[in-house]
Amino acid sequence: MATTKANGLNIAYESHGDPQDPCVLLIMGLGMQLVAWPDDFIDGIVEQGFRVIRFDNRDAGLSSKMTHAGRPSLPLAYLKSKIGWPLKSAYTLDDMADDALGLLSALGVAQAHVIGASMGGMIAQVMAARAPQRVLSLVSIMSSSSRRGLPGPTRAARNALMKRPKADASQAELVAHMAATVRALGSPAYPVSDKLLHQRIALALGRANCPDGVVRQMVAIGASGDRVALLPTIACPTLVIHGAADPLIPVACGVDTASLIPGARLEVIEGMGHDLPPQLIERILALIDVHLHGKMAPQMRSQPA
Template sequence: MATAQANGITIAYETSGNPVDPPVLLIMGLGMQLISWPQDMVDGLVEQGYYVIRFDNRDAGLSSKLHQHKKPHLLWAYLKSLLGLKQSAAYTLNDMADDALGLLDALGIARVHVVGASMGGMIAQMFAARFAARTLSLTSIMSSSGRRGLPGPTPAARNALMRGPAYPLSRTEVVERGIAVMRLIGSPSFPTPERMLRAAIERSLDRSINPDGIARQMVAIVASGDRTPLLRKIHAPTLVIHGAADPLVPVACGADTAKAIPGARLEVIEGMGHDLPPQLIERLLALLDQHLRGKMAPELPPRSTHRAGSGTHH
């Protein structure tokens, strides 16, 4: 695995495709690793003529673990967020956007199409807002603006995220729990086959386990607060993709993100939850290719807005 020293940490990364092609930086979500991007999606982007860069966020995968910071108390952090109290975090999403910039500097890449999923979408938003000269385009997938008052996860999804086991689990139990969580937050209309889920979770466990890092990343999200003022500063072409059936980050969060970014286009996919299921990879690749090549049709007035899938705006 290739590594780069950037922003004071070691960042593990992987590149795919031809370095002379337009670069696409993929940023993954909470506790996920660079291998969490579906390989078919990476291969598809390469086939479309892009140079794909994936990396492990700090505290995940094979990048630096910030064990010098103790594991935060998630329930207390959540209560503080509800009350609007200041959080003490080991780092924020700003630091994680700086990591991405540092990696690009280390690789000698001047400008990039930045694509983020979930927490990765939040980091991508920060990157596009703060580093406009380095951003060719922004794609924010199943993410949020962080604005107070937006709907939160369903109770079941929140519990799955917040409640860790009270005792150490065996590897088998960890895998089964991971499958149950992905079933809960995944796409109801496009269920990932269990053998694929199991293989992905086992591969991630074999590569790296860092529960404390997931907690620190979660607090980084909460501590970063409302990004709306920053989003208004984004002028890169922006595509917001969101699942209509997302139980973790409701579709209203995607709509709010698109509304805050000047000229952003919103694509809502019916039946999609909080995952990137194999059945949707071709559709996602088609959307990305249109967007990255600047061929996405301009957004129509709300009454007749086209969405991926069918239906009307909520």
């Protein structure tokens, strides 16, 4: 793990594979750290002939924390978003996209294939639209255009995401709390073993734990608005992957994202929720392999009205 300055922040990152190979940049989702990308997923992309860079977004992991912004009121932000009132946030998804582009620049990478999951998919979408000269291709996984009117999380998923552990929670209690959250959002057809789940959570907690940062990221998503007008401007090859059983960002959001990006290919995976379960890594890698090597034919679709 290394750290570099990008967009005025300290950004923690890891680089895997040969630096001379074409670059793939991985952007993780809400509150998640770079270690949330499974090792076999990283290894698989490296074996496909690419250099892989993964990093901690601002307010997560070992990257800079926006502590000066304090902790926003999540209930107030949620209420405002539901009724369409503007949100004030310390930063937006555009700022986070600039972080990612700044990281590439700091590492001397002129262009990269960009893969984003959940909030990371939103950031990747912004990069592809606003820096087309830097983004060779886009993969948006379990993400959304944030169009108003799209279905939202199930009640169970929303409750799991909004629930917070007690302030004086022990390490074991934090692990149990986070495991319950992952279970509520995960793939019903591809459950992760308790042992692996607890190992992943302990690894993340051993690096960092910034609950206020998670809230600031959530508010940033809401304050950034939708990308309905932005997505049709994306010109690079695009692959949209979404789970049919996603309880947090329903599959309709993936369908909508793909419909807005000209020529985007949509792959819906039955039984997949809002995670990257071990049982699906090989299948997802196969889709990415074809996509990155330019062998995936674009889907032709009319643009929505």
